[in-house]
Amino acid sequence: MHAITLAVADVERSAVFYRALLGIEGSGVIGTEYPRTESQAGGTTAMFTLDDGLIVSVYAREDMALDSGVDLPHGPTSTIGHFVGSQAEADAFLDRARAAGATVLAAPYTRPWGMYSGFFQDLDGHLWEVVANPGGGDPADAQPAAG
Template sequence: MRTHINAITLAVSDLDRSFRFYHEGLGLPSPGIIGTEYVGGDDTPGGSAAMFTLDNGLLLSLYGRTDLAKDADLPDGPVTGAAMSLGYFVDTREEVEEVLERARQAGGTVVRPPLERPWGIYAGYFADPDGHLWEAVFFLDGKRPS
């Protein structure tokens, strides 16, 4: 098995709202919502999704929660983001605060204001409109893990 992740797909309850949060609010580049011509049915998923290629090549994808459940052949359930968090590494302490404020202004929630942790980071958490948890992190020694 190769030791890298190529894409992370977040299940969202409202694709348009989530696209605006990530694209307009956080400034992630995207060609927009694609695949709208593939309309789902009772048992088949639709194809509408939004994709963001991040600087490190990782693809962040947004997909309707009902369509994701159908595609994976799982029961449809509520969107929840508390079972994991995504890390967003920045270059300064100030950027941690800027990311959290930008997320708040875009419709997200600051879950925990930034603070310095004894293990060498300055970090805070925000949640997107569906509750997906993100941690904005600055490494106090300036060295990101490789």
């Protein structure tokens, strides 16, 4: 996977949020010279390249619907996972999300299989999970504890 594009209500507002959340400069809002028409999606977007090369972009919900030909549901249909190395890093990321305007849904906690995580929603309701695996190793390799 090389890019994730999030449908948003306001590209400018979301660009400000993601710059604050991710702590990186993005491209800024680009493509404004390509406005939406009745039959064609506009080109306005903002893109952020993460350290691992993944591109996160925000694109107007109406443009994405017109571009794809699909009525987009409102509300989360999946989660965006952000993996960090420790509980302190997870807490700091959640604090940064809150400061940027996100809604932290509940205090993070340690799952029975050892992963520590918490959830927040961005300005458009996209659901994020911040995950730390304090036991070490890749959080994707965590296994439920034997019971």
